[in-house]
Amino acid sequence: MKEIQNPPHAPSLLESMRSIGYSLESALADIIDNSISAKAKRINIEFRPTDAPYVAIIDDGDGMSKAALESAMRHGSTNPLQKRHGDDLGRYGLGLKTSSLSQCRRLTVISFRDDKFCAYCWDLDVIVERGSWVMLELEPVDIANIPHIEVLRSQGKGTIVLWQNLDRLTAGESSADSAIGQQMDQARNHLSLVFHRFISPETTRSRISLSINQNALPAIDPFLTDHKATQHLDDDIFSVEGSKIVVKPFILPHASKLTPTEMARAGGSDGLRNQQGFYIYRNRRLIIWGTWFRLARKDELSKLARVRVDIPNSLDHLWTLDIKKSAAHPPEAVRINLRRTVERIRHVSGRTIIFRGRSADRGDITPGWNEILDRDGVRFDINRNHPSLNAFTNQLTKLEAAAFDAVLAVIESSFPADALYSRMASDIRSSFNGDEVTGRLKEMAEAIFADIERNSPLRKNLLTTLHLIEPFNLHPEVTRKIVEEIKKHE
Template sequence: MSLIEVLPHPAGTLVALSGGGYTPHAAVADLIDNAISAGAKVISLHLDISGEGVLSVEDDGRGMDQETLTEAMRVSTGWGTVRADDDLGRFGTGMKAAALHLSEVGRFTVSSAAADGTGTAITMDLRQIEKEDRWVVHREDRMSLKRGTRVDIIGPLFPRRQEEASAGLMALSGHLRVTFAAQLQGGLKIMLQGKSLEPWALCTSDLPGMTSMSSRPLKGRVRVTPFILPTDTEDPMVEGPLGRQAHAGFHVHRNGRAIVSGGWLGMSAGKRGSGERNRIRLLVEIGPEHDDLWKVTLPKSGCTLPQMYRKPLKLLLDEVLSRAGRQRAVRTDVGTRRRNREAWTNDGLIRREHPLVKKVFELSSDVAAVEQLLAVLEGGHQDG
């Protein structure tokens, strides 16, 4: 037997990577991940629809010198290294795959400088790589640049007509506000066409009428927190950019960054379209160490529920569905609501964020038992 080297086809490999589950929204988010990992505090996105069109993603992060930028253009750079806790990277292919996915002509330029003054620009052109049949890029040195990095995608996947482009940017805005809600709340600034994006957290008791249940730890430092939406609301901040039904189900966050913002990860959750089903959101928090187990995708826009978590999450899901059903059925009288307005919701459920309730959870060694007790009290409140 002999050992034979089988080299990948350069252009074919890049085409496969750029099409590996990406959407335009996921590709832009992947570029923002890189900026955050570089310590950026301000990230600016700008779409120019004139001519071929250019989508620019610029940050004020650490920037890269000539050698570092050249290495960053290598596919799977940094593969096998341990990711820092705040690193949102995954495979070391994100910038290349995301930028090429976004470019209809297969060309983008990265300009970067580690300090104000002199920097480097590198252009990756899929057509040139295909012509040369080699992993080649064009580099320009000693450019006058300020500290940070800028990615210019030529011929981006956005409509050229102003009205349609504006609608596309509005949809992108909603996606980024949800995906990076935690980072935006933590001080990150993302600018889109010069306008600062506000966080849009979908799993928080701060939303009007939202009911939260106690967080449950799972094996391997995974935590899940269930939320139940109010029965009726027209508040878009509660419904989410895609609507209540689309955002129902699991919300998987990796280092606070949303990977999944709705869907059931292959689990059964009541009848499709049912009111209880559509009012449930379960926030699952994982870290970079769970990437392989959860099979986080290349664009970081999907994952697979590990078998070891299916049973405990199914039990929790059934519990939340049952509670949402009780909530819909409750009809408490006005006097009772007034007397208990601080501890009870209008739908007859005990507020988990009430100071006394939170204190009980903190002092208890059996969170599940406390949750069961509160459910019993809620049932009695309903019967009364």
């Protein structure tokens, strides 16, 4: 049997690889991975949509020698089967080239190290014209004309990845300025989420500054870890093939406890429900999120559950990580452990939604409604023993009390359960607790205490426990002031 060399046709392969599925934000994330692996502390994305549009990713990392850069510009420069450094964010040795050329036709990389510049360029038009793998090496006069080249010299080290001929970013658009600007806005939010653990410093980790046109990107923490109502559940740590995986569940606050800004951070346009699930981090870099990996369904009661899963790059071969580092599937050994986590947190999430994140035991609360479970399912009955109802019915005659009870039965039978579920599932904030809540609570309290003697044990007991009675328990500060005002006038 005879061996023959059958290399791919350069123009055909490279043009085909442009359609591998990169978006602008995922392409930028791949370049930032390389900067972080090069120990960069400052990474700035500069883009100019007018005249000769370009995108430049500039870092202050270690930079590369001429030989190292030439190797890095080779397609498949790294064997994915080789063992990588524990902090390395790369995988296939294709990201720099495939991500860049998915967005532009001309990729130039300039690096500065040991007071020396080196630069190489892949130009698809040149490759098509020559019909071969022709890479261009820039001369000093060419390097001098590279945008932002003075930044590398002032830093003393670093790398610029320059995209020119941005045909994909402006395809089908009447205005390159508007098209690139809008896509950069989307990229801003994506990068703020994907690299949030680098932007916000963690213990023993230094902070990385990430910016677009010198405007620093904020960290978007999907777990709202600093919110006082976020529940941090216990870690679950296990090993696969000698590598440690750390699983950290969080239960987000109920929507009623979130400001519009916090709600946007937690769910954005997709809403809380669609963003529930596992958040997989490879070396602290978010690679996939908002999925239960078919271990559970996305439903209303689990929508506040989010689980951070930290995996090392040593398990890439088991997670079937794709080239774009935007998709992965857990192996069986991991799924078994994750299933245990799912079962643990879904109950806590459901309880938070039902009780709006209250930390008090439900048994201590005097509810306005009673949940009744029977063979037909679940229904909600008005609590006839609620103090406000007792205060009212005590003033009624026997016939009037019977008529009032019939009215309550009509209200119970017409409880809009389906409509309520639909609205709550859409993340529309409840208006039950609007600005008029103080006035409503005062009126209810006045009705409850109106006919109770000032020195009676019942009155004293109600004043002591009013904060445990619905809906007063939802507004402890307002309730405290109401109780103080009542006591003051006694």
